[in-house]
Amino acid sequence: MSTLTELGTLDVLEAEAVHIIRECAAECERPVLLFSGGKDSIVLAHLATKAFTPAALPFPLMHVDTGHNFPEVIEYRDWYVQEIDERLIVASVEQSIAAGRVQDETGPRASRNRLQTTTLLDAIAEHQFDACFGGARRDEERARAKERVFSHRDMFGQWDPRNQRPEPWGIYNTKLRKGEHFRVFPLSNWTEVDIWAYIQREGLRLPSIYFAHERQVFTRDGMLMAAADFVERLPGEEVVTETVRFRTVGDATCTACTLSTASTVEQVLDETRESDVSERGASRADDRTSEAAMEDRKRGGYF
Amino acid sequence: MPVESPMLHAVAVGSVDDGKSTLIGRLLYETGHLNADEIAHVEEASRKRGRKFLDLALLTDGLRAEREQGITIDVAYRSFDANGRRILLGDAPGHEQYTRNMVTAAAGADVAILLVDAGNGLTSQTRRHLAICAMLGVEDVIACVNKIDLVSYDEGRFIELADELIAASQAVDGPRITAIPLSALEGINITQRSEKLGWYSGPTVLEVLHDLDRPIADEAFRMPVQWVTRYDEGGADVRALAGRIASGTVRVGDEVVALPGGSTSTVTAIDVLGDARDAASAPLSVALQLATDIDVSRGDVIAPVDDPPQVATRVRATIAWLDEAPLSAPARLEVRQSARLVPAIVEELHERLDLDAMRNEQADALEANDLGIATLLLAQPLVVQPYAVNREMGSMVLVDPGSNRTVGAVMVTEVLAG
Numbered sequence: 001m002s003t004l005t006e007l008g009t010l011d012v013l014e015a016e017a018v019h020i021i022r023e024c025a026a027e028c029e030r031p032v033l034l035f036s037g038g039k040d041s042i043v044l045a046h047l048a049t050k051a052f053t054p055a056a057l058p059f060p061l062m063h064v065d066t067g068h069n070f071p072e073v074i075e076y077r078d079w080y081v082q083e084i085d086e087r088l089i090v091a092s093v094e095q096s097i098a099a100g101r102v103q104d105e106t107g108p109r110a111s112r113n114r115l116q117t118t119t120l121l122d123a124i125a126e127h128q129f130d131a132c133f134g135g136a137r138r139d140e141e142r143a144r145a146k147e148r149v150f151s152h153r154d155m156f157g158q159w160d161p162r163n164q165r166p167e168p169w170g171i172y173n174t175k176l177r178k179g180e181h182f183r184v185f186p187l188s189n190w191t192e193v194d195i196w197a198y199i200q201r202e203g204l205r206l207p208s209i210y211f212a213h214e215r216q217v218f219t220r221d222g223m224l225m226a227a228a229d230f231v232e233r234l235p236g237e238e239v240v241t242e243t244v245r246f247r248t249v250g251d252a253t254c255t256a257c258t259l260s261t262a263s264t265v266e267q268v269l270d271e272t273r274e275s276d277v278s279e280r281g282a283s284r285a286d287d288r289t290s291e292a293a294m295e296d297r298k299r300g301g302y303f
Numbered sequence: 304m305p306v307e308s309p310m311l312h313a314v315a316v317g318s319v320d321d322g323k324s325t326l327i328g329r330l331l332y333e334t335g336h337l338n339a340d341e342i343a344h345v346e347e348a349s350r351k352r353g354r355k356f357l358d359l360a361l362l363t364d365g366l367r368a369e370r371e372q373g374i375t376i377d378v379a380y381r382s383f384d385a386n387g388r389r390i391l392l393g394d395a396p397g398h399e400q401y402t403r404n405m406v407t408a409a410a411g412a413d414v415a416i417l418l419v420d421a422g423n424g425l426t427s428q429t430r431r432h433l434a435i436c437a438m439l440g441v442e443d444v445i446a447c448v449n450k451i452d453l454v455s456y457d458e459g460r461f462i463e464l465a466d467e468l469i470a471a472s473q474a475v476d477g478p479r480i481t482a483i484p485l486s487a488l489e490g491i492n493i494t495q496r497s498e499k500l501g502w503y504s505g506p507t508v509l510e511v512l513h514d515l516d517r518p519i520a521d522e523a524f525r526m527p528v529q530w531v532t533r534y535d536e537g538g539a540d541v542r543a544l545a546g547r548i549a550s551g552t553v554r555v556g557d558e559v560v561a562l563p564g565g566s567t568s569t570v571t572a573i574d575v576l577g578d579a580r581d582a583a584s585a586p587l588s589v590a591l592q593l594a595t596d597i598d599v600s601r602g603d604v605i606a607p608v609d610d611p612p613q614v615a616t617r618v619r620a621t622i623a624w625l626d627e628a629p630l631s632a633p634a635r636l637e638v639r640q641s642a643r644l645v646p647a648i649v650e651e652l653h654e655r656l657d658l659d660a661m662r663n664e665q666a667d668a669l670e671a672n673d674l675g676i677a678t679l680l681l682a683q684p685l686v687v688q689p690y691a692v693n694r695e696m697g698s699m700v701l702v703d704p705g706s707n708r709t710v711g712a713v714m715v716t717e718v719l720a721g
Contacts, residue, residue: 009389011587012310018576018588019547022529026601026642050576051545051588055534138380142362145379164377165709166403166625168410169698171639175707189391191382 010198017044017186018051019170020149021133024184025051025058027174028131031184034120035061035088037069037077037207038249040135040187043195046204047186048133049084060087062132064120066112066251067094068230073249076207091123108232111253117301121157124181131182139191149188155179157301192247196269209246212263217242223256247272308517311385314393314409314441317418318428322449326418326487327381327394328359330508333494336383337362356488378408385512392416402672403625405435406712410698413517414443415478416508417468421454424464430471431658437477438621438674438714440694444472445511446482451500452489458502474661481511522585524551525612525696526605527641527686528561532590543574543590544599549641549695552584553591558608563684566597567608602643604686604696612688612696616681619717621656621690622649624669626703626710631668636710638681640699646682647701653677678719690714 024031033048035041048057063077081088093115096102101122102115124132138145148164150172165173176182187195199206216227218237225231227239231253244257245268262268317323328345331337337345341362348361379394393408409415415436419429436444446468454460465482472480484503485492491500494509506514530545553559557570572592573580583589591605599605606612624630630649638647655666656674669675690697701711 007309007584007587009309012308012389014576015547015586015588019529022545022588023642026530052530052532053574053577054536055532139382142379145381146377161377166407166700166712167709168407168700168712169694170411171641171698171700173639173700173702173707173709175644175702175704177707189380189382 010194010201013187013190013194014047014050014198016170016189017047020172020184020186021048021051023172024131024133024150024174024182027172028176028182030127030129031059031131031133032062032089032124032127032129033057033059033133034135035063035077035081036249037063037073037080038135039195039199039206039210040137042080042204042206043190043198044133044135044187045080045084046202049086057084057086059133060089062089062091062123062127062129064091064116064123065093066116067092068112068228068252070207070209070226070246070249070252072209073207076205080205089123089127091119093119095119096122108234108237110232111251113251113254116251117157121301124157125179129181130176131184133184133186135187136183136185137190137192137195138188147185147188149185150174151183151185152176153181153183153301157181159183159299159301161299193269193272196265196272200265200269206265207249209249209257210268212243212245212261214241215244215257216240217244217257224258225256226252228252308413310389310391311414311512311515311517312391312393312412313414313416313512314395314405314412315416315418316395316405316409316432316436318420318426321418321420321423322360322487323394323418324360324362325358326416326447326449326485326493326508327392328362329487329490329493330392331362331381331383332359333490334383334385334509336381359487378404385509388513390512402431402435403623405432406439406623406625409435409439409441410712411694412439412441414445414512414515415441416445416447418447418449419464419468421448421450421460421464421484425467425471427659429468430475430661433468433472433477434475434656434658434661435623435674437472437475440690442478443515444478444480445508446480447487447508448482448484449487451484451491452486456484456499458484461503481506483508483511522550522693523610523612524553524557524559524605524607525549525693526553526589526591527643527695528599528601528603528605529642530601531599541592542596543572543592544605545588545590546605546642547588548583548585550585550693552582553589553605554582559593559605560608560611561597561599561603561605562611562686563614564598564603566599568593568595568597570594602641604641606686612686612693613718614684615687615718616684616721617650617719618679618681618685618687618715619653619719620677620679620699621714621716622669622675622677622701623712624671624673624675624710625712626708627671628710629668629670630675630711632677635704637702637704638679638685638699638713639702640685640687641695643685644702645685646704648680649701650678650680676716679713687715687718689716689718691716 096119217224245260246257349358395405395408461484491497526546532543560567574590632652634649653676654663688696697715699713703710
């Protein structure tokens with residue numbers, strides 16, 4: 001047994017995240033943890049299991065499945081849920097399309113990224129969730145930097161950035177009206193480097209696409225996109241084979257990869273520390289649409 | 304031996320146009336926390352607004368309404384490292400109508416970065432910010448005398464303003480002041496010195512952040528119970544009290560009391576997220592096991608038997624009113640403190656603090672952004688201490704049960720009898 005030890009930044013961030021998770025579990029009636037199989041949601045799920053160990057999680061996980069995933073990630077998702085022996089709900093964009101709730105985009109720039117919002121809000125209503133844990137971090141994007149830890153959503157799932165509840169001293173006001181919900185962000189104050197350092201410290205397994213591998217890719221808007229069956233290419237977009245890895249994992253139609261030979265967590269951590277391009281800048285085509293892209297999607301109920 | 308905190312909560316405050324956003328942009332840029340694409344965004348945004356230089360202020364102005372109006376409407380948080388120490392920086396807007404955001408950002412902060420325009424000097428808002436820092440218990444202020452380039456790098460002007468700042472802080476029994484002459488635009492004295500200020504031998508902003516003394520775990524042990532876990536361990540029914548240590552250190556073998564109930568027991572095990580320890584300190588999240596199955600539930604506070612906090616149903620407190628609808632007594636609200644929510648009545652409003660005249664005055668109501676002193680009556684006993692003694696036990700928020708809005712921030716000044 002160890003006695004008092006010098007605390008590191010990760011210890012403090014971990015303690016804060018667990019405090020937020022326990023607070024939400026105690027205060028909200030039906031929380032759910034949004035789990036995509038991406039590294040942030042893996043860290044989040046790991047923190048949640050630690051928060052209640054050795055007891056089971058008091059809430060399920062939910063994946064909003066666009067149907068345009070990387071197969072490695074779905075494989076990982078199913079393995080992970082079995083490994084921690086918890087419940088997974090899958091909310092499917094395919095089903096939302098089939099039910100006529102949303103219309104699939106067509107053409108070379110088609111993406112199901114926007115469609116996820118409807119599927120997510122429908123699932124929240126169906127299961128009567130009043131809190132969704134998300135792995136968003138304030139260092140990801142300018143709109144996120146202004147969002148609270150317990151971020152209130154009205155009955156339409158909308159975020160009102162001008163009317164947020166103050167959280168002085170980390171005291172969270174968890175009161176809701178029926179039909180409203182919270183997005184709860186335990187990793188708010190983590191950075192991308194913190195996430196990788198924590199993955200290393202805790203020895204977490206990740207989907208293989210986070211590490212260097214050979215893949216057929218093409219270049220679009222200066223970013224390397226995976227050549228998948230469901231992505232229509234524009235004239236001149238030539239497919240080549242490169243050694244790449246992904247920094248984020250999302251809908252395959254709008255998630256780019258970077259050239260890399262980093263094949264271990266240590267090597268990725270080194271690369272991340274030295275990188276001069278931010279994670280969303282490197283890999284999220286969806287944020288490039290306009291200067292206010294993320295803000296607009298968040299206002300409408302996006303993650 | 305107190306352990307030094309690896310993380311520092313800082314808040315940046317200032318009036319409109321004194322260059323706060325530029326300073327934050329500089330801090331992030333010069334510590335390598337701005338990436339190429341973020342800089343590209345600032346370049347493009349600068350061009351769009353007709354700026355002839357890289358306007359780093361555009362980096363933190365995150366929301367469309369702000370960019371259109373060129374203001375900051377809410378608190379933004381950014382993280383960066385000051386030579387190995389993590390700084391979590393809250394950016395509090397300078398507009399008067401958003402003083403509530405300063406309270407939001409500065410509550411819990413270790414240090415404030417306060418900007419003063421070298422040309423304009425101290426404003427009424429500067430004094431107000433210092434008073435709010437004093438009230439919130441922010442012990443240190445880095446007073447940045449910005450735009451020193453516009454007063455010809457004049458040492459005399461800097462000394463004059465530094466003296467005024469120290470006097471202004473003393474007048475409100477306020478924080479320690481470290482004054483630094485700087486130019487956010489030219490990047491002087493944020494992380495790097497310049498020959499233009501050859502007469503200045505003090506630290507840069509980054510050096511102060513790195514060196515600031517902030518010991519933790521020196522106070523009495525307090526832990527609000529967030530969650531009671533029950534599980535089976537080798538056929539035995541185990542009960543663990545999960546929570547985050549608010550202050551101090553707990554050790555196996557400590558005699559503790561669960562308040563407000565008052566039952567006592569002994570700590571038999573300390574679990575730090577799956578790791579068994581014989582001691583743990585704030586701010587760790589832990590789960591405690593006790594020798595006996597005493598009555599404990601969410602919201603109770605675990606404390607040493609020989610050094611317990613008080614239990615009260617009536618407190619005197621400073622209230623920072625945050626809501627558009629004014630507060631007048633008596634008002635029925637709810638108090639949220641650590642893991643407990645109780646109905647409360649604001650019985651009496653004693654005074655309003657006039658931060659401009661620096662005196663208290665009689666008042667019938669508190670408007671948004673007002674600070675006042677009131678007596679609160681609580682429907683159930685709360686475990687409290689004056690804010691000046693223990694921040695975690697002395698801070699609360701007020702919630703309007705009709706609108707569910709967070710309408711006030713509360714700092715207990717005195718624990719009153721029944």
